[in-house]
Amino acid sequence: MIPALPPSSPLRRALSAVAAVLVFALLVAEGAATGYVPTAVATFVTGALCVGALVVPVGRFPMTAAVAVAASGALSVVTMQLTHRPEVTPGAAELTALLLLVARAVRTARPASAAALSAAGGLAAGLLPLRLPRAEYVNLTEFGEAVIFFSLVLAVLLGLLLRLLDTVRAREREADRQAQRLEYARELHDFVAHHVTAMVAQTKAVRYASALGHAPAPDDLDRMLAGIERAGSQAIESMRDMVSVLRAPGEGPAAARPAGDLDGELRGLTEEFTAAGPATAEVSLAPELTGAGYGLRPELTTAAHRVVREALTNIRKHGEGVRWVTVDVRPSPAGTLTVTVTDDGRAPAHATAAGAARAAGKAATADGSGASGRSGFGLTGLAERVGALGGTFTAGPREDGTTGWRVAAELPLESWKP
Structure with missing residues (x-):
């Protein structure tokens, strides 16, 4: 071209x-x-x-x-x-x-x-x-006017074709702009919600303990405030990264993605989650995916990072009685990268109907159509992100009948090099 x-x-x-x-x-x-x-x-x-x-x-x-x-x-x-x-x-x-x-x-x-x-x-x-001259009218009647007529028809058809192409291009541009707006919304949610939720959770913990008459000790209070300060700083840094991407010509928000070791990135998320208390979290990563040379496409590592972060954010916001969280990432025999986040918490009261529906065979969807108490823009964004890569995404109560919640994503591994 x-x-x-x-x-x-x-x-x-x-x-x-x-x-x-x-x-x-x-x-x-x-x-x-x-x-x-x-x-x-x-x-x-x-x-x-x-x-x-x-x-x-x-x-x-x-x-x-x-x-x-x-x-x-x-x-x-x-x-x-x-x-x-x-x-x-x-x-x-x-x-x-x-x-x-x-x-x-x-x-x-x-x-x-x-x-x-x-x-x-x-x-x-x-x-x-x-x-x-009038002497030429005979030739014009036989040839000239017919040529002009057919040329006029071709001109009209050309105009209609170009008008159709313009309409198609306009729709494609609008679709691209809509996709870009959705990507911006997903990135903004991913950058901010995780850190702000950590701040809110730690603040609630301090207020709850104080309301029961068990004010935290100075050292504990300082540790909690330090955690809030760290989460706020990370939120500001994430917003700064997002703004820099938006201001950079010709770049989309996909440029602001986690880089480096996938194992280190995920462990950093779980350590931050555990530091906010009271639950603990651990990462189970397949050995072939550890280290800087794991060979996954940047889109896959970004999606895996986002799935884990959104799942941990939702556990912090909605989970009740959560004591432990397990993050499992590994390639499957079906040629996909499986990312699973599981906890042992109780679903909120308003999510009971969703759990019953799932037990009856009506799976709660990631976009919240199952009335799940843990659905929202974050899960919707994850479903869109995973779907854009050709994968599948599910979120809902654990299928083994035990208490807890499970978030899982299956991402295609056609470019994976073990």
């Missing part, structure tokens, strides 16, 4: 100048062929108007095209009454410009304006050959 030239490139300006000179020379030659100064000037002017209407901005096109078509038709009618007529040309450049005007009208104008301009342009194009 040949890349488009930048609007301000020297080559594009040079080509435009050459094209303008050639069109100008052709219009002058066609005007001079009339052999009569008034018609020569008029032919040049109407031809220039038709050519100029092809390059005006879209907002000015209907009015400019109407003036050009009216001038061309008027000149043809007047020339038919004159004795001095062109003998060698009916205005080929002007005829071509009229046909292209019809195509542009069909492509860009509103339906009513497009129909009016197409009809007027077609009439002007049909009248243009009648500027020749």
Whole structure:
């Protein structure tokens, strides 16, 4: 595919100048062929108007095209009454410009304006050959008008095709913008919710202990406040990273992804989760995935990191009586990377219906349609992220009948190199 030239490139300006000179020379030659100064000037002017209407901005096109078509038709009618007529040309450049005007009208104008301009342009194009001497009318009737008619049909079809392509491109651009907005929303949630939830959880723990008359010891209080401060700093840093990505031209939020050792990244998440208390978390990572050379695509490591972080955030926000959390990441024989986060907590009271539905065979969905108390924008974003990679995502009560919650993602491993 040949890349488009930048609007301000020297080559594009040079080509435009050459094209303008050639069109100008052709219009002058066609005007001079009339052999009569008034018609020569008029032919040049109407031809220039038709050519100029092809390059005006879209907002000015209907009015400019109407003036050009009216001038061309008027000149043809007047020339038919004159004795001095062109003998060698009916205005080929002007005829071509009229046909292209019809195509542009069909492509860009509103339906009513497009129909009016197409009809007027077609009439002007049909009248243009009648500027020749009357002796040529027989040949025009047999050949010329038929050629113009079929050329007009092709111009209309060309305009319709271009209009359809423009519509498809507009829809694709809107779909891309919507996908980008969703990606921004997912990244913003991932960056902020995890750290802010940690701050809220630790603050609630201090208030709860104080309300029971068991104010934390100074050392414990300092440790909790330090954790809140650390979570706040991380939230600010994450927001700064997000803003820097948004300000960087040509980059999307996918650029702000965790880097380095997957094992270290996941253990950092679980250590942060455990530090906020009271539950503990541990990571079980397949040996072949440890170290910097584990060979997973960046998209997979990012998705695995996001799944674990969102699951831990939801446990902190919604889990009741959680004592332990297990994070398990390993390749499966089916050629997928399995990421599972399991806890032993009790579901909130308002999630009981969702658990009963799942036990009856109606799986709660990640987008919250199962009325799960742990659903929300985070799980919706995870489902979208995993789905974009061709994987599957589930979230709901544990299927073995024991108390707890399970979040699992299956990611394709076609690019994995053990």
